[in-house]
Amino acid sequence: MTELFDHHSTECNDDPVAYYAGFRERCPVGRTEAHGGFVYTTRYADVVRIARDDAAFSSSRAATGDQDHVSIVIPSGPGLEQYPIELDPPAATGYRDLINPLLTPAAVDRLRPMIARHAARAVDAFIELGSADFVRDLTNPVPAAVTLDWLGFPEDDWARLAGPIHDIFAAPADSERALRGAQGLAYMEERIRELVRERRAEPGDDAVSVLAAATGPDGEPFSEEELVSVIGLLIAGGVDTTTSLTGSVLVHLSRHPEERRRLIESPDLLETATEEFLRAFAPSQSMARTARADTEVGGCPVRAGERVLIPWVAANHDPAVFPDPERVRLDRDASRHLSFGIGSHRCAGAHLARAMFREMIGQVLTRLPDFQVLEDGLIGYPTSGNQKGWDAIPAVFTPGPRATGSAGPVPLTLSYDMVVTGADTAADGVLALTLARADGADVPDWEPGAHLEFRLPSGRVRQYSLCGDPRDRSHYRVAVLHEAEGRGGSVELHGLAREGVAFGVRGPRNHFPLVPAGDYLFLAGGIGVTPILAMVREAARRGADLRVVYGGRTRASMAFLDELRDLAGDRLQALPQDEHGVPDLDAVLAGTGPGTAVYCCGPAPMIAAAERAATARGMADRLHVERFTGADALEVAFDPSLNTEFEVHLARTGRTLRVPADRRLIEVVQEAVPGLSYDCEKGYCGACETRVLGGEPEHRDSVLTEEERAAGRTMMICVGRCASSRLVLDL
Secondary structure, X not given: OEOOOOOOOHHHHHOHHHHHHHHHHHOOOEEEOHHHOEEEOXXXXXXXXXXXXXXXXXXXXXXXXXXXXXXXXXXXXXOOOOOOOOOOOOOOHHHXXXXXXXXXXXXXXXXXXXXXXXXXHHHHHHHOOOEEEHHHHHHOHHHHHHHHHHHOOOHHHHHHHHHHHHHHHHOOOOOHHHHHHHHHHHHHHHHHHHHHHHHHHXXXXXXXXHHHHOEOOOOOEOOHHHHHHHHHHHHHHHHHHHHHHHHHHHHHHXXXXXXXXXXXXXXXXXXXXXXXXXHHOOOEOEEEEXXXXXXXXXXXXXXXXXXXXXXXXXXXOOOOOOOOOOOOOOOOOOOOOOOOOOOXXXXXXXXXXXXXXXXXXXXXXXXXXXXEEOHHHOEEOOOOOOEOOEEEOEEEOOOOOOOOOOOOOOOOOOEEEEEEEEEEEEEOOEEEEEEEEOOOOOOOOOOOOEEEEEEOOOOOEEEEEOOOOOOXXXXXXXXEEOOOOOOOHHHHHHHHOOOOOEEXXXXXXXXXXXXXXXXXXXXXXXXXXXXXXXXXXXXXXXXXXXXXXXXXXOHHHOOOHHHHHHHHHHHEEEEEHHHHOOOOHHHHHHOOOOOEEEEEEEOHHHHHHHHHHHHHOOOHHHEEEEEOOOOHHHHHOOOHHHOOOEEEEEOOOOEEEEEOOOOOHHHHHHHHOOOOOOOOOOOOOOOOEEEEEEOOEEOOOOOOOHHHHHHOOEEEOOOOXXXXXXXXEOO
């Protein structure tokens, strides 16, 4: 009989287990007109019978009569033919024989150190922050890194190849994101071809080298087209399925802390629990077959050529096989689950998937034991009909230490106390401070261009560039200009700065890094010399060609002039304004070569002049600037009449607020977080940088790089807004 069945419907998306249970009770096998018409099933026995009967139910496109569309899901969509999953035996057998040896338990055991390394590195990247989007930061990048590292793709390809797979699953059909995913798959196909050719010319010790050198049943090497299909399936199967499973389990353990505690106290239980988690949270919810001839399933006639849905999720929750199926029981023997399929197309990567899942869950349970998923920020896939998973899982936890020596900047949230060990006059109105850790430890690593954030007793937050030597880990050095008509921070600091006084600090943080270049031109104005001094020291240490142009009101007001002269010698041009007037920056830039990197820090008029001159000379891409004062242009660059209202959810506070079009985000947030840190309120100082756990920020600052803006992981809430309807912030 015909039923109103649709596994992509809202009702099924909301609760697929209950949806299939309802049909199992009243019509376990039936016919629907959804998606062009097909026969659906709901019982374990029927699903197993169809999946194992290759003679009666085909996985191939040939059986559907449509070579351009995927045969193993409903509805079908365009895509590269996937070997061997879209072939029937015996055609599929040769490809299974090709990949099976690479994925045996013994082969996966050899990969475990690599899996552990990637998982630890991923957690290291966010553990000190106290918050993460588990999808973005863990469950997507780790399976991608493991799968692509194992296959032999260089690290530069990992994100670009993994992203499209996730986009295809996570984006609504025909959306812009889905289109991007399809375009990314085209790039993936080309990269597979390139890597196969490279490995055939020069084999390595990776899986693609093995595949490229292998021969088929006829003794001939597999063709490039065949390997593109096989490797494409390995990437797709390895990347997002484990992402989905791990994400679902993390959400479940957050909702059931008693089960999380059991796993922490009894780690061996995870081995049994893995199968139960696979049963309960099958990433692949359903697949499809095509009837080769007239037959019947569970008393329902099936015509030749008719599509048949085999939902793993329904089979895994059939009470005839799994009593009390809605309940997750960590000690259940769930080994009969069908989440890896059954029959000739059972997932070849099952052992690798388990290994990746257990390593990621183990990292979370041991290193983030009190994690809490922010339910209000969860974003699931638009449909769970074929693949179920999460697009965003924001979470908070108690920050912890890194476990490896992986490279990366020290996050802004690293807080500690420092004590003034020296306070000396560096120039008229300029105080140079030397600070050591209050606990006697070495100061954190830093690189030229970094700044330190001071939290003053008044509650003010101020940033000062580090101007010492990064190789000396015993202390930091900063310099502070006394600004009597300023906003009070420098006056307060000058009044307090004496030996023994302690300050709370954060950082270091670097928005102004020194990039490699053939030669350098450094432009410093006034107190803007502080980051430039550290850069000149580093460039001189490297033996790089450099020039320094340093301007100030008077020679007496120019801090560190002698130190710069010692470093740069006759390559330093000191231009006190009372002696030489305002520097002609256009003339200065005229002397630069095609590979010169230009660094400029100082007053806003100086930076504006440098930007105009660099643009006129076609070298704006080589100019790097850092501002100490806000530019009016930043505030007028966005038309306030185009602002829209949006919603902001504060993850730690637990409040959801509306941000009207005529109010700033920071104003609204302050009402719920009175102790919020901020400073310039114009988007240039970085004091209000806030982690984004969900939504699409609209950046209006001058701090973040284009790459950081594109990543959307942080934003300056003093000027930023929301490009989507909702933001989730780590506040």
